[in-house]
Amino acid sequence: MSDPVNIPEIKALANKDNVITTGQAKQADPEEGTAVAVAIQGYEGSFHQVAAQHFFGKKTGVICCATFGDVVKKALNKKESDGGVMAIENSIAGSILPNYNLLQKSKLKVVGEIYLQIRQNLLVNPGIALEDIKEVHSHPMAIQQCLEYLDQYNWKLVETEDTALSAKHIHQHKSKHIAAIASTLAADLYNLNVLAPDIHTLTNNYTRFLILQHEDLAEVIENANKASVSFHTDHSRGSLAKVLTTIAEGQINLSKLQSSPIPGSDFRYSFHADMEFDSLHQFYQVIKDMKALTEDVKIYGVYRKGKHYT
Numbered sequence: 001m002s003d004p005v006n007i008p009e010i011k012a013l014a015n016k017d018n019v020i021t022t023g024q025a026k027q028a029d030p031e032e033g034t035a036v037a038v039a040i041q042g043y044e045g046s047f048h049q050v051a052a053q054h055f056f057g058k059k060t061g062v063i064c065c066a067t068f069g070d071v072v073k074k075a076l077n078k079k080e081s082d083g084g085v086m087a088i089e090n091s092i093a094g095s096i097l098p099n100y101n102l103l104q105k106s107k108l109k110v111v112g113e114i115y116l117q118i119r120q121n122l123l124v125n126p127g128i129a130l131e132d133i134k135e136v137h138s139h140p141m142a143i144q145q146c147l148e149y150l151d152q153y154n155w156k157l158v159e160t161e162d163t164a165l166s167a168k169h170i171h172q173h174k175s176k177h178i179a180a181i182a183s184t185l186a187a188d189l190y191n192l193n194v195l196a197p198d199i200h201t202l203t204n205n206y207t208r209f210l211i212l213q214h215e216d217l218a219e220v221i222e223n224a225n226k227a228s229v230s231f232h233t234d235h236s237r238g239s240l241a242k243v244l245t246t247i248a249e250g251q252i253n254l255s256k257l258q259s260s261p262i263p264g265s266d267f268r269y270s271f272h273a274d275m276e277f278d279s280l281h282q283f284y285q286v287i288k289d290m291k292a293l294t295e296d297v298k299i300y301g302v303y304r305k306g307k308h309y310t
Contacts, residue, residue, distance in 0.1 A: 037061040039074035039084040045164030045186030051114045051209040052085045053185075054309050068099055072106045075212050083213035084108070089256075090118075091206045093141070100260050100272050103210070103228075103300060109218045110228045110301025112211035115308040117203075120146050122196040123167050123180045123187050130195060137166040138181035146181055149199040155179075167192055206308065210301075221304065225276060226255075227283055228300040231290060232262065232270040240271070242293050250286035252277050270296075276305065 040048035040062045052060045063081055065071045075084030089095045120142055135156045142163050150157060160166045166180035171190035179195065187194050233239035247254055256274035277283045291297050
């Protein structure tokens with residue numbers, strides 16, 4: 001059995017005055033949950049909304065934003081939202097680098113994560129059959145993910161800005177010859193039929209979403225087992241290797257390491273690291289050791305490893 005955790009003491013190990021620390025939002029029962037409103041990129045029915053409902057519950061309201069930058073702004077405003085949901089990486093397309101930069105510049109805290117399988121569906125208005133379709137509308141990425149299925153038909157493929165928005169448009173216009181590729185949530189919201197489910201080519205397609213909240217809303221959790229951290233070294237020979245060795249010797253699993261240019265520097269890079277650990281004491285001890293080897297260390301969030309949803 002591990003020793004009891006003393007949160008103030010282990011934070012002191014990492015010199016908390018110079019490190020951004022955070023906790024974990026309480027994850028709601030997906031079937032219940034309390035009424036909250038969170039900022040998302042995209043429209044109602046998007047996969048961001050699906051992720052929000054998995055974390056905060058089915059009653060979650062969404063504040064739809066045109067860009068991820070707007071998501072950050074809304075999530076920072078405690079009067080307007082309870083936080084935000086932001087995609088950070090995909091198992092096929094890789095990291096969304098601009099979002100790492102947004103996270104680095106903001107004062108938001110990572111309080112959780114969700115891994116969501118991206119399942120694409122062919123949606124039509126009620127009564128529309130396969131032979132009625134002449135066009136298929138969706139986001140370019142969604143179309144690419146479904147080309148093996150779409151190539152079976154002589155349909156015109158039309159790229160749009162959002163999967164859910166495509167579903168909304170065919171509902172609004174009562175389209176008889178246009179289908180959309182989107183989520184089942186979009187089908188439910190816009191009263192559309194799922195004519196063909198799961199039309200994506202690759203089944204192992206997951207997007208990782210970060211749950212972001214203002215630091216005043218984040219709550220410390222003592223059984224956290226993952227953290228998101230940013231650091232940079234003096235870029236001397238072997239400096240990065242020393243940091244990685246320290247992480248390994250501390251029995252920390254480095255599940256992700258992402259480099260990002262430091263704006264205004266001469267090809268110098270900071271590193272975003274996702275770390276998995278068994279105890280908070282173990283984690284903060286490694287952070288203390290890292291501080292002696294780096295020019296800067298910031299902890300963006302300490303939280304529970306996210307669940308995978310299909």
